[in-house]
Amino acid sequence: MALSARFRKLALLLFAATLCAALASCSGTEDKGEQIDLSDALGGSSIMTSGDLIAFIARGEGNTAVLGNNIDLDREMLRLTRARGDLTIEGNGFTITGSGDCVIRLEDGMSLTLNNVTIVGGYDAVGALGDCTVYGKNATVKGVANAVNCIGQLNIGKNSELVFVAQEGNGAAARGVTLLEGASLQTAGGLSGIVSTDGDITLSPLSRLYAETDKNYNALQCARTLTLKDGCTLSAVNRGLYHGAETETLFVEGAVTVEATGGEKGTGLFIYTLSEDVRILGSCEPEARFENGNGSIAFVKSVAELATPSPEPLQTPEE
Secondary structure (H helix, E strand, C coil): CHHHHHHHHHHHHHHHHHHHHHHHHHHCCCCCCCCCCCCECCCCECECCHHHHHHHHHHCCCCEEEECCCEECCCCCEEECCCCCCEEEECCCCEEEECCCCCEEECCCEEEEEECCEEEECCCCEEECCCEEEEEECEEEEECCEEEEEEEEEEECCCCEEEEEECCCEEEEEEEEEECCCCEEEEEECCEEEEECCCCEEECCCCEEEEEECCCCCCEEEEEEEEECCCCEEEEEECCCCCCEEEEEEEECCCCEEEEECCCCCCCEEEEECCCEEEEEEEEECCCEEEECCCEEEEECCHHHHCCCCCCCCCCCCC
């Protein structure tokens, strides 16, 4: 009986030891082995590495890449083609960096949506080989040369909220730029905040554009017509030498707000040709100037002052 009792006691001790070992293994406190890979490169879910992201762009099953980690592409570029389709990046607060000619390159006519992500380029961050549209919320694009460099027309999607910052060049450079309704774009660059090389810069109703530069040229540079539509807001600030905003011509429709500040040798708003009488909410320091045309420009403090004053009636001399 004594031997049987000792055997049962030993068996209970061995069972307890085995159970403790199993519990420790399940808790992960003892196992330092290989972690489970949760990434899904081709499906686009929880992309963890540069290889995952490149594979998704090349042969992925969808058009949305969800980041689960910071991504360093080194010299690689994400080449977006029309055959592959438009791309959405859900960043979850992570950053994509690259040191190639650009981090993301789009073929003509494509759109890119950036949500809660930062794109950082050692040269350009986003490049487009033609026209493109950029959408997104809570997204920042940073480049050394240009944040966004578009050969064709650059559109900022409706109700988007984006920040483009360049260390040496332009926050945004394109043939022409349009902010669609309700879009908000903050641009800053060592050379200029935003530049249209051969087209208009258009602010649609309720859109907001903020352009800044600290160093060299104009915060906003428009090659053709700067078009401001009802309810939009433009802020152009130059902390360097030249103008806050410079444009060939100006078109204003409805009640618009402009806050323009020029540098030491410039003015807040410079217009080459002004043919119409324009009244704008806001301020301009130093005061706006234009070279050609018979128009006039006035900055006022209230909507009531926007109406162009009627000329005084001519008085007939009494006989």
